[in-house]
Amino acid sequence: MTLLSIVQGVTLSDLASVVGSNYSHFALVNWLLVLAMLVLITAVWHLIVIDAISLSWTPDLGDALLPFGIGICQLLLNHLIFLSLGLWLVVLAVTICLVEVVGSVVFVRWKAEVAADANRKLLPLLGLRQRPYLLHGLSGTVLFLFLGLFSLVAGVGTGDAVQGLRGLLATGMAVLAIVWVASLLLTSRAYWHAVVAYARTGQMPES
Numbered sequence: 001m002t003l004l005s006i007v008q009g010v011t012l013s014d015l016a017s018v019v020g021s022n023y024s025h026f027a028l029v030n031w032l033l034v035l036a037m038l039v040l041i042t043a044v045w046h047l048i049v050i051d052a053i054s055l056s057w058t059p060d061l062g063d064a065l066l067p068f069g070i071g072i073c074q075l076l077l078n079h080l081i082f083l084s085l086g087l088w089l090v091v092l093a094v095t096i097c098l099v100e101v102v103g104s105v106v107f108v109r110w111k112a113e114v115a116a117d118a119n120r121k122l123l124p125l126l127g128l129r130q131r132p133y134l135l136h137g138l139s140g141t142v143l144f145l146f147l148g149l150f151s152l153v154a155g156v157g158t159g160d161a162v163q164g165l166r167g168l169l170a171t172g173m174a175v176l177a178i179v180w181v182a183s184l185l186l187t188s189r190a191y192w193h194a195v196v197a198y199a200r201t202g203q204m205p206e207s
Contacts, residue, residue, distance in 0.1 A: 001052060003064060007071035008045050015041075015078045022082045029167075032174035033081045033088060036181055037074070040092075043184040044070055044099060050188060051104065054195045055126070056118035057111040066107060070098050085157050085170055089148030092177060093141045099184070100137025105130050122195065129191040136187055140180055147173050 015037050022030075048067065073095040080088040112119045112126055119126070150156070151173065156166045 001049065004045065004048050004052075004067050007067050008041055008074075011071055011074040011078065012041055014075055018078045018081060025082070029085065029170045029174045030081055032171065032178060033077075033085075036092075036174065036177045037077060037081070039178060039181045040074065040077070040095070040184075043181055044074070046185060047099060047104060047188060050192050050195070051108045054192075054199075055108070055112045055115070055122065057115045062107060062111075066098065066103050070095060070103070073098065084152075085173065086148045086151035089144045089151060089173065089177070091148075092181075093144035093148060096137055096140040096144065096180075100133050101141065104133045105137065121198070125191065125194055125198075129188070132187055136183070144177070144180075147176075 015034065019026075019034055026034075073091055076091050077088060077095065080091060109126065109130055112123060116123065151170070154166070154169075156170050156173070
């Protein structure tokens with residue numbers, strides 16, 4: 001938790017620095033990407049926190065590498081806001097893969113099963129949660145990787161005027177990124193409510 005708070009704090013501070021240095025040159029798409037980053041920082045914090053406090057395991061090197069890997073991607077995203085929409089989307093695809101596919105599905109699931117005695121009642125619930133996570137993460141990774149490569153090839157950038165075709169495409173991609181990142185929070189809502197109910201009552205909710 002301490003490590004996560006430090007990494008996300010550095011990411012947020014770096015985002016503020018990027019905005020403070022370049023805001024006078026920002027177009028609409030740049031501001032939309034800033035909003036997407038704020039939502040992403042919140043989502044990463046929330047997803048890792050609920051796994052860290054709801055499941056039991058012994059921390060190891062992987063527990064440090066994953067938050068640092070996500071943090072490095074977030075720092076790259078911050079500085080690409082003003083440089084390249086295409087590269088920003090590609091790095092977002094990598095970040096989504098780390099957060100959902102590697103983190104929440106592969107890493108968390110494996111760690112929870114290793115400590116099966118402590119997590120036994122939560123493992124079926126965790127399995128139900130991982131299915132939409134896997135679908136959401138893989139589809140997001142493919143989608144934003146495709147959009148990023150398309151932006152690079154078509155020359156769609158953050159500075160394009162909204163009135164033009166490329167500007168409309170850039171704005172649409174930025175809005176899609178916001179919606180997609182925000183949906184990260186929704187994918188864990190039902191799972192988290194069930195975990196909280198279990199912690200309070202000792203009984204797994206029937207629904």
